[in-house]
Amino acid sequence: MSETIAIIATCDTKGEEALYLKQRIESYNMKGLVVDSGILGEPVFVEPDVTKDELAGYSGFTIKELVEAGSRGAAVEKMRDCIHAYVKKLYEAGKIQGLIAIGGAEGSVIARAAMDALPLGVPKIAVSTIASGKHLFSDLIGYNDATVMHSVIDILGINSISRTVFNNAVGAIVGMAKVKPEASDKKIKSIGISMLGTTTKPIMGVIKPELEKRGYEVLTFHANGTGGDCMDTLAGEGFFAGVLDFSTNELVANNLGGLHVAKPGRMEAALEMGVPTVVAPGAANILVLSSEEALLSKYDGRRKYYHNPNITLINTTVEELKIIAATFAEKLNKATGKIRFLYPVQGFCSQDKEGLTLWNPDGNPVFLAELKKNLRQDIPIIEVDAHINDDEFANVAFEQLLEVMGVAM
Amino acid sequence: MSETIAIIATCDTKGEEALYLKQRIESYNMKGLVVDSGILGEPVFVEPDVTKDELAGYSGFTIKELVEAGSRGAAVEKMRDCIHAYVKKLYEAGKIQGLIAIGGAEGSVIARAAMDALPLGVPKIAVSTIASGKHLFSDLIGYNDATVMHSVIDILGINSISRTVFNNAVGAIVGMAKVKPEASDKKIKSIGISMLGTTTKPIMGVIKPELEKRGYEVLTFHANGTGGDCMDTLAGEGFFAGVLDFSTNELVANNLGGLHVAKPGRMEAALEMGVPTVVAPGAANILVLSSEEALLSKYDGRRKYYHNPNITLINTTVEELKIIAATFAEKLNKATGKIRFLYPVQGFCSQDKEGLTLWNPDGNPVFLAELKKNLRQDIPIIEVDAHINDDEFANVAFEQLLEVMGVAM
Known part of the structure; x- marks a missing residue:
């Protein structure tokens, strides 16, 4: 079985990028599973494999409830919990072997929740606009082996910078997903x-x-x-x-x-x-x-x-x-x-x-x-x-x- | 020609880890070039390809001058400049196609200087103990597409956690180094x-x-x-x-x-x-x-x-x-x-x-x-x-x- 990498993105604003990542991952004969963490809009460019409705529904919400959560922050917090639960389920069911998440300030909340859901050793990488300057590592990385790449520019389509960054990020997640545990791994107590x-x-x-x-x-x-x-x-x-x-x-x-x-x-x-x-x-x-x-x-x-x-x-x-x-x-x-x-x-x-x-x-x-x-x-x-x-x-x-x-x- | 990845580590305290990374990189038929960014001690476990004397010498210093810089911070600052200049030279001379750096608080100063020296698109990753909590991204990432993986535990030898983390980090850098630019890359102005x-x-x-x-x-x-x-x-x-x-x-x-x-x-x-x-x-x-x-x-x-x-x-x-x-x-x-x-x-x-x-x-x-x-x-x-x-x-x-x-x- 070839590996499947979850692609976490708000497909209403970053559908083009999600599609690009999927195509790049599939060029390595792995599967890209697009998970739409958007709240407000409909997906553009890409047909998500996991829709925002399915994501919210798995945690007992409707997207309408998220939209009406009272504030943008409250909606993102609910989506954070939804993505964490769903990624955990995908991994435990053997449906994904790693993930790549992309986003800016609010995307980082989602990216961290997704990466937090995967155990040590399971490949996880976020490409983020906020991985620089005075932002805190805790905005993106929790208590495991999460990996973060700086996007250099705002994530606003595929251009000669974002293409370079995304190509390397896909190279990294694919390279990690291909790692075979050494014989000595985890036999010791x-x-x-x-x-x-x-x-x-x-x-x-x-x-x-x-x-x-x-x-x-x-x-x-x-x-x-x-x-x-x-x-x-x-x-x-x-x-x-x-x-x-x-x-x-x-x-x-x-x-x-x-x-x-x-x-x-x-x-x-x-x-x-x-x-x-x-x-x-x-x-x-x-x-x-x-x-x-x-x-x-x-x-x-x-x-x-x-x-x-x-x-x-x-x-x-x-x-x-x-x-x-x-x-x-x-x-x-x-x-x-x-x-x-x-x-x-x-x-x-x-x-x-x-x-x-x-x-x-x-x-x-x-x-x-x-x-x-x-x-x-x-x-x-x-x-x-x-x-x-x-x-x-x-x-x-x-x-x-x-x-x-x-x-x- | 197979790719060469620079391995930046203080070989007096992290020689074992540097050797492990080199062996892992070479298991992918790439070359690992160990650069010793240590200041005080002699390398252990590994024979650096670039010694600390060569590193300091290229910037016109002796290691003795670094040791006598007045404080630990001043010595690390000088080494930071040395590593930046040397990595830049290695890359421009076609000697390396990417780098991996490991370290803790002071190692992050060195890791950032090394990653800062490589242009956009050239693979660069640091495995760091400080990539978490209230630490700032600017401790490790500057203004390019640097990548950081959290080490989870202190870098103190090869154990079942560090082995898992290092294996994935090598998978990531090797995966990035294998990325072939797409035909469309950078033809446009x-x-x-x-x-x-x-x-x-x-x-x-x-x-x-x-x-x-x-x-x-x-x-x-x-x-x-x-x-x-x-x-x-x-x-x-x-x-x-x-x-x-x-x-x-x-x-x-x-x-x-x-x-x-x-x-x-x-x-x-x-x-x-x-x-x-x-x-x-x-x-x-x-x-x-x-x-x-x-x-x-x-x-x-x-x-x-x-x-x-x-x-x-x-x-x-x-x-x-x-x-x-x-x-x-x-x-x-x-x-x-x-x-x-x-x-x-x-x-x-x-x-x-x-x-x-x-x-x-x-x-x-x-x-x-x-x-x-x-x-x-x-x-x-x-x-x-x-x-x-x-x-x-x-x-x-x-x-x-x-x-x-x-x-x-």
């Missing part, structure tokens, strides 16, 4: 671990080598507001044999702000999928702020640690720790598989240690009490009388991970 | 025109159709701080038979701030290349500000036009217009080919018109006087007693463009 600078020592010094000795591949994710979400995305795709969510400052940021804000659903994918998971509160009792934000008067009187010229770490209050603990409980309570929570009695991160700036001997027990109050009774909390960066704690983390994975030491 | 919403009417209504009637292809660039630079980049590659730099608000922003700030060298590429060029001051007497910025007290008492919820247009003062005119003169004086400056007596943009908010009958003549004072005597200024959006002005612009291109009406 992988463990996902969330890591931050402040929790690197136990992971790289003890946990990673111990797991590797037993034949596991350890993949660490820099949990700075993107890495955690990338790990979650892969967990949701069934990529991991086990997850050690060791560095969980993103849950603090989601509640209280700072540099590491992640998706609201952070941590939940592995738990909901039933992936064996061990969770620790690494750096989950500090605020990680930009140097400027750390100067705000609301942080006056707090203890501050100058991490580097850009980043200041600040301690959390007892009230804040209650909120953070409740968030942990809320997420852990969604678990469908075997999990453990590990509590490091002597501190949550390198600066939260007796004698150091962010030591929090009053706050941490409040965190623990609040967690116990809210956590499902069947979820074990293991209190370890050590600091999170001590070998003793790392060994417990490693052993408990094997335990939840059902592997003998 | 192209005209580049800078456009903004406020100057759309004369361009789309008169100038574009008139040029198309005579067999030209018209490519418009949205001159909002990126489009103008994209047009300049292509002009510098010899892409255009002529340039109509009609909408030049970017020169205002470069001097006085606002949303449309472009590269300092804006407008100069076509002029220095000797491309036949006609310049008009479209929207060159207004500030285009964000709604928030427009509220700053320094703009109190100015005339303001609420363009949309995000953008406010504000008139310029006589003193500001002198600065803007001097900038036009400075750039136009660099011209090596035939050029004209067109002056629309009745206003520079849709709101600069008798009876409308931003009409500037006192300021515009000061702009003209200052321009005359500073402009080379051999550069004609053509005063047209019309508004910039009038058909009369558009016709003069079109006729003068044919004139400088040496084409009979």
Whole structure:
């Protein structure tokens, strides 16, 4: 069977370009499946393989409902959800093996939703007018291996620039679609671990080598507001044999702000999928702020640690720790598989240690009490009388991970 | 001859990955040419085809000078210039037909410099850890058709994620390198025109159709701080038979701030290349500000036009217009080919018109006087007693463009 590439475009304004892409893809003996993500107008130049009515209908809408959503933004948001669901369905049914999306500002919303729907390794590329200047990568790329090409000019027909750009974009998606997985791909069992600078020592010094000795591949994710979400995305795709969510400052940021804000659903994918998971509160009792934000008067009187010229770490209050603990409980309570929570009695991160700036001997027990109050009774909390960066704690983390994975030491 | 793809990586830390990419590229019967952009350490795993010493030496440096540049940032900046010059040389000498770059935060500086060095249509892709979240596209993509793939995890060896990502990235670059230009590619003569919403009417209504009637292809660039630079980049590659730099608000922003700030060298590429060029001051007497910025007290008492919820247009003062005119003169004086400056007596943009908010009958003549004072005597200024959006002005612009291109009406 030859590969099929979905072509995502608003065919009312970009039908000519969609047709061109289809012809180019088919010149490589692959199939181009045109999906019309337009809302207002009828397709021009091209006959979509998936009409906007079918797209909306699959998510339980009519195009009329989208048009009447109240604003252009609201309509595009609904279409975003429709395209995500439909592309996911197409891929899971084996109908497409990759996608190419084209568009401008609103097209980027659609392109990202489409690319978000395809797992790691499935080819995905967007050609976009906004892939330049001060636009953010998050406008087009989420937490997977999405690819973006700058269109150079507005997408307004086929001319000597757009033809060159589209020809290369088709070359890229076709080249990716032809990649044959190597024999070694994904035979090994992988463990996902969330890591931050402040929790690197136990992971790289003890946990990673111990797991590797037993034949596991350890993949660490820099949990700075993107890495955690990338790990979650892969967990949701069934990529991991086990997850050690060791560095969980993103849950603090989601509640209280700072540099590491992640998706609201952070941590939940592995738990909901039933992936064996061990969770620790690494750096989950500090605020990680930009140097400027750390100067705000609301942080006056707090203890501050100058991490580097850009980043200041600040301690959390007892009230804040209650909120953070409740968030942990809320997420852990969604678990469908075997999990453990590990509590490091002597501190949550390198600066939260007796004698150091962010030591929090009053706050941490409040965190623990609040967690116990809210956590499902069947979820074990293991209190370890050590600091999170001590070998003793790392060994417990490693052993408990094997335990939840059902592997003998 | 089989294609050669340059592989740009810091081989002291990412030698294993560079070797992997080389092997994958060579599995497609292309050649991988490893260029070591590392500064501090010696290459590991791989023997670079271009050493860091050769790279630095080509730009007249030694690696020792880079190491001693004063700071890590200063060293990377020097290496950025070295890689740009070397990649340009490799391409122009026919030694490479595309490139793949890998890296993180500092790697992105190198990747962008490398991709910036290749003209439109020459395959270029970066695999980057920072292609996500709040990072800016400008960290990796300049003004051409650069392509970026998100690495998902830190680039720390070959594992089941990075292998998948790299395999697809190689598939993409190989697929692009195999693209054969279509027969129709670039036989037509192209005209580049800078456009903004406020100057759309004369361009789309008169100038574009008139040029198309005579067999030209018209490519418009949205001159909002990126489009103008994209047009300049292509002009510098010899892409255009002529340039109509009609909408030049970017020169205002470069001097006085606002949303449309472009590269300092804006407008100069076509002029220095000797491309036949006609310049008009479209929207060159207004500030285009964000709604928030427009509220700053320094703009109190100015005339303001609420363009949309995000953008406010504000008139310029006589003193500001002198600065803007001097900038036009400075750039136009660099011209090596035939050029004209067109002056629309009745206003520079849709709101600069008798009876409308931003009409500037006192300021515009000061702009003209200052321009005359500073402009080379051999550069004609053509005063047209019309508004910039009038058909009369558009016709003069079109006729003068044919004139400088040496084409009979």
